[in-house]
Amino acid sequence: MRTYKPFDVFNKTFISILALLCTLPLLLVLIVSITDERSIQSRGYSFFPDQWSFDAYRMLFSGSSPLLQSYIVSITVTVVGTLLAVMITSMAGYTLAARHVRYRNGLAMFFFVTMVFNTGLVPWYMISTKLGLQNNIWALIIPSLVFNPFNLFLARNYMKQIPESLIEAAKMDGANDAFIAFRIFFPLSLPVLATITLFYGIGYWNNWFNAIMLVDTPNLYPLQYLLFKLNSEISMIQQMQSTTASLSTSLLPTESIKMATAIVTIGPIVLFYPFLQRYFIKGLLIGSVKE
Amino acid sequence: MNLSLMKRTFQEIRKNHIAYLLALPAVIYTFIFGYLTLPYILISFQKFNYKLGIWKSPFIGLDNFEFFFMSDRAWQVTFNTIRLNFLFIVVGTAAALLLAILFNELKGRRFSRIMQSTILFPHFLSWVIVSYVLYSFFASNYGLLNQTLDWLGLPQENWYSEPRYWVSILVSVNVWKEVGISLVIYLAAIAGIDNSLYEAATIDGANRRQQIRYITLPLLMPTVTILSLLALGKIMYGSFDMIYAIIKDNGLLYPTVDVIDTYVFRSLRTIGNPAQAMAVGLYQSIVGFILVFGVNLIVRKVSPDNSLF
Numbered sequence: 001m002r003t004y005k006p007f008d009v010f011n012k013t014f015i016s017i018l019a020l021l022c023t024l025p026l027l028l029v030l031i032v033s034i035t036d037e038r039s040i041q042s043r044g045y046s047f048f049p050d051q052w053s054f055d056a057y058r059m060l061f062s063g064s065s066p067l068l069q070s071y072i073v074s075i076t077v078t079v080v081g082t083l084l085a086v087m088i089t090s091m092a093g094y095t096l097a098a099r100h101v102r103y104r105n106g107l108a109m110f111f112f113v114t115m116v117f118n119t120g121l122v123p124w125y126m127i128s129t130k131l132g133l134q135n136n137i138w139a140l141i142i143p144s145l146v147f148n149p150f151n152l153f154l155a156r157n158y159m160k161q162i163p164e165s166l167i168e169a170a171k172m173d174g175a176n177d178a179f180i181a182f183r184i185f186f187p188l189s190l191p192v193l194a195t196i197t198l199f200y201g202i203g204y205w206n207n208w209f210n211a212i213m214l215v216d217t218p219n220l221y222p223l224q225y226l227l228f229k230l231n232s233e234i235s236m237i238q239q240m241q242s243t244t245a246s247l248s249t250s251l252l253p254t255e256s257i258k259m260a261t262a263i264v265t266i267g268p269i270v271l272f273y274p275f276l277q278r279y280f281i282k283g284l285l286i287g288s289v290k291e
Numbered sequence: 292m293n294l295s296l297m298k299r300t301f302q303e304i305r306k307n308h309i310a311y312l313l314a315l316p317a318v319i320y321t322f323i324f325g326y327l328t329l330p331y332i333l334i335s336f337q338k339f340n341y342k343l344g345i346w347k348s349p350f351i352g353l354d355n356f357e358f359f360f361m362s363d364r365a366w367q368v369t370f371n372t373i374r375l376n377f378l379f380i381v382v383g384t385a386a387a388l389l390l391a392i393l394f395n396e397l398k399g400r401r402f403s404r405i406m407q408s409t410i411l412f413p414h415f416l417s418w419v420i421v422s423y424v425l426y427s428f429f430a431s432n433y434g435l436l437n438q439t440l441d442w443l444g445l446p447q448e449n450w451y452s453e454p455r456y457w458v459s460i461l462v463s464v465n466v467w468k469e470v471g472i473s474l475v476i477y478l479a480a481i482a483g484i485d486n487s488l489y490e491a492a493t494i495d496g497a498n499r500r501q502q503i504r505y506i507t508l509p510l511l512m513p514t515v516t517i518l519s520l521l522a523l524g525k526i527m528y529g530s531f532d533m534i535y536a537i538i539k540d541n542g543l544l545y546p547t548v549d550v551i552d553t554y555v556f557r558s559l560r561t562i563g564n565p566a567q568a569m570a571v572g573l574y575q576s577i578v579g580f581i582l583v584f585g586v587n588l589i590v591r592k593v594s595p596d597n598s599l600f
Contacts, residue, residue: 007396007499008396008398011393011396011397012397012402014393015390015393015394015397015406016406018390018406018410019405019406019409019410021467022409022410022412022413022467022471023409023412025424025427025428025467026413026424028424028427028428028435029423029424029427032427040433041433043438044432044433044434044435044437044438045427045430045433045434045435045438046435046438087316088316088317088320089317091313091314091316091317092313092314092316092317092318094310094313095310095311095313095314096314098310100307100310101307101310101311102303102307103300103303103311107314107318110318110321111317111321112600113325114321114324114325114326116580116583116584116600117576117580118576118579119328119329119331119332119572119573119576120555120569120572120573120575120576121552121555121556121559121568121572122331122334122555122559122565122568122569122572123327123328123329123331123332123569124324124328125559125565126331126565127323127324127327127328127331131323143324144324146320147316147317147320147321149321152317176309177307177309177310177313178309178312178313181313202415205417206415206416206417207417208417208419208532208536209531209532212535213560224417224419224420225419227419227420227423228419228422228536231422231423231426232539255433258423259423259427262420262423265417265419265420266416266420269415269416273408273412273415276415277408277411277412280411281411281475284472284475284476284479285475285476285479
């Protein structure tokens, strides 16, 4: 194989270029976020701006900017939602995996049907509003997010591999199903629980659909939705400025502040990325094997 | 249901009541957000009125469907949805296959892992973030592309008002964001190929290219087929997140990139006609269901292990 040296060099270079293409666009967003507004106005977005400035971040992190409020909303929704979702999913996963439960396959069918036939947006919206899931934090947590049959089957398939004899032995010692699930099955299923935690966590952090459908009070905007709104509504930025006096220039950093918000929104994902990708890849590989 | 069956059911639930209780939250959730949505299908045949609700609103037959199918929008959004998804599948698969083969030829494992992580990264970003990335390139005033065109002395283009560019842009950005996932799956499939095949081929004098052509590619085909078929089953569902984050309510771009999901969204929220929105949604669900069902039949023939049901 030594004879393929030139190809190896080409291959490594080519792949590096592709990987660069995956990161450069994000780098541009980062650079624009720390570019001085006048520099943007004269030369547009650029990898090599004339002048740097952290005004955008200064404005974002000033006391009354909506960013902090949205950050709190996003973190609350992600933490509470993910915890609830993982609980609901793993408990049901145990029931479907336990062989002594006679109707487990009937139950699995019950969940599966909704995966294949989806009635879509309108009934979902109407039921959510009917349940009072509108303009409150639960609207961002419960509808369509807190339980996902795909994750349920992921958990079940993993738990199925745990030997039934463990359940029998525990029952002999007088343990009930709740005890077996929480004390025996869940600790043995940590890899798959980590994976579904990650799927739900990412789902919550990146979700803005619930906000666009069910929320219209700005203090309930999650980060992603704030970001979505920011690009179309300059008024939101102007409002930010009126409450921020400490800027070094009088020029409003309209462009850089959008990009700075985007960067701040990516932040946690970058932070957790080593963990994310490890369990994500595991989950992908578990998920692609059925039964 | 006869008496003894009821008794047996009752006994089973009593015996394992804690196990069933554990599943209860998921059951309630699925009942409400899954099964209770079914009656709402009725409103697609009604002149729906919020005050009267689904049981009392007057029925008007197929008028809501007629409104949609008689307009030229029906054909347009259906065509756009299918065209975009089809291109996502074809271009995405080709790109991932090529990448997987190149990655498999890499010598250093560390390098390979780092590059995989980098290419997977955009998958974790929301479409809103991606819309900002696109905006920084295509914005008409400050965008990188127009600045570059200007610098080269070429005329600038108003990207956000030219529908003809957006199919290619969306296909490219979809590959950019999602290619890492298929790459990981294909690499796992390649790793599963029996090494003795390659050894035998080497002894018979096959070079690397021949090994790729006659061993790697053919053995990857089942995985490729399954993933493509499963994606094909979902071809009627456009990605609302993607289209609405990037296009928003920019009507200029509707001719090429408005999809069924964004159309339904607007009927419900902007126009405020839930009955029409439901009619279009029902059309999508039914065609979508037939496709999933049909595709599943095929998958079951090709590879029973990978079928959905």
